[in-house]
Amino acid sequence: MATPDLDHVGRIMAQWREERPDLDPSPQGVIGRLHRLAARLTEELVAVYGEFGLGEGEFDVLATLRRTGAPYELTPGDLAAQTMVSSGAVTKRVDRCLEQGWVTRRVGDGDARGRVIALTESGREVIDAAFTAHMANEHRLVDLLDELERARLAHLLEKWGRALDQAD
Template sequence: MSEHLDHVARIQQAWARERPDLDVRPQGVIGRLHRLAEHLTGQLAVVYQRYGLGEGEFDVLATLRRAGEPFERAPGELAAFTMVTTGAMTKRIDRLERDGLVTRRRSARDGRGRVVALTPAGRKLIDQAFTEHMSNERRLLDHLTPEEAARLESLLTTWLARFETPLPPDA
């Protein structure tokens, strides 16, 4: 029977045997979400790497691109929208600037502030990478029926909302 169990079910079974005093049912959801996230991240990273990007660099370029003309944001906004520290953001911006995908300049509104903007090469790259990224996400989601995907999205939306404070609509 256990040869038909997935990895998480085998772990739950072992814990239930070893610690029958604990309810190990939460592992069924949390463990599978964690394992699924690892699989998905690996599959998504294939596309990022094809364009010479890590997940973080892809996020920065995508955030700038979806900002609309003139495709720029302050480094602090980028950090908030991509949920990383300002130190981590600085490293990402340094690499993207070195590769000619973004520029940094002083803000016209606030001479002390900085602005990060997509270069034409950065815009071209993220447009190509994002197109392939969406195709890849579609391929991954097609493992579910449209109805299953809609139910899962609804459940995840509800659950995530209980953890997160909504960002401004232009994030």
């Protein structure tokens, strides 16, 4: 079935309608497109992080520490919770940031077994520059939609996310 006016997901849905007319593939119109868009957006974002010598994980750690405000430090557990990755992933990300001198790791004040990850001055400089470029990049990407479309999309995504969170 030739459908040149359809996007990639639209062509897949048309194929499924042809092969399995007993099923409704319409959710792919949302989920498939979101999946493809997320992958494409990640490519665009990671390219900018790379300009500053950062990978996605390092950017996430530095940005999380920076946005917490002075003294720009968190426990590994807090970093894991705020970045939504496992403690093992946080350790790997922090280790890479330590190698670059962007963070320090020290014993916590109240518990000798605990650790605290803190942003260094060079870490703050790199994340401030990277975040400025990141925001310009995100504006470039969302400016492909008009203001009303962006507001509607943000609202719908928030609503859907909350509904999924409540369903858990």
